[in-house]
Amino acid sequence: xxxxxxxxxxxxxxxxxxxxxxxxxxxxxxxxxxxxxxxxxxxxxxxxxxxxxxxxxxxxxxxxxxxxxxxxxxxxxxxxxxxxxxxxxxxxxxxxxxxxxxxxxxxxxxxxxxxxxxxxxxxxxxxxxxxxxxxxxxxxxxxxxxxxxxxxx
Numbered sequence: 001x002x003x004x005x006x007x008x009x010x011x012x013x014x015x016x017x018x019x020x021x022x023x024x025x026x027x028x029x030x031x032x033x034x035x036x037x038x039x040x041x042x043x044x045x046x047x048x049x050x051x052x053x054x055x056x057x058x059x060x061x062x063x064x065x066x067x068x069x070x071x072x073x074x075x076x077x078x079x080x081x082x083x084x085x086x087x088x089x090x091x092x093x094x095x096x097x098x099x100x101x102x103x104x105x106x107x108x109x110x111x112x113x114x115x116x117x118x119x120x121x122x123x124x125x126x127x128x129x130x131x132x133x134x135x136x137x138x139x140x141x142x143x144x145x146x147x148x149x150x151x152x153x
Contacts, residue, residue: 001030001033001036002034002037003037003038003041004034004035004052004053005052006038006047006052006089006090007050007051007052007090008091009088009090009091009141011090013050013053013055014050014051014137015137016050016055016137017055017137018048018049018050018055018056018058018134019055019056020056020057021057024071024111024112028071028111031054032060032069032111034052035052035058035060036060036062036069039060039089040062042089045062045064045123045127046060046063046127046128046131047059048131049135050134051134057071057072058070058071058072059128059131059134063123063124063127065124070108070109070118071108071110071111072108073107073128073131074108075105075106075128075129076105077103077105078101078104078105079102079103079104080101080103081099081100081101081102082100082102082126083099083145084098084126085097085098086098086126086130086140086144087150088139088140088141090134090139091139091141093149093151094147094148094149094150095147095150096141096144096146096148097144097145097146098140098144098145099143100125100126101125102121102125103120103121104119104125104128105117106119106128106132
């Protein structure tokens, strides 16, 4: 495993749409391992491959319940509404109030190529939505109703 450099806003790479993963191999497993190590080292709860300069549809999430790895994830159901603070490892020092679905169901592949369907609520739902947005070139600051600079508070 290796720490990867996190791409910072306003790097245009963060605005690009990631490509679907077509081959599950050792390189993908290394990417997943590196992403998890990088996320934990940066004290984040999620990381998308574009945030480390890889335009692939891969995310890792851990809101305190263990690592979730998803390849080619997509949101298949959303329900309810929550508004709350979000930050991003690619936009350090900034928080925003973002409206998201309270619950969401996602599907994707695990590292073994098996389809998985997961349901998230509250923080996990927020993390899924935030990371999948990264795969589409969308940042939380695009959706934020209010933005706060933590460095000046």
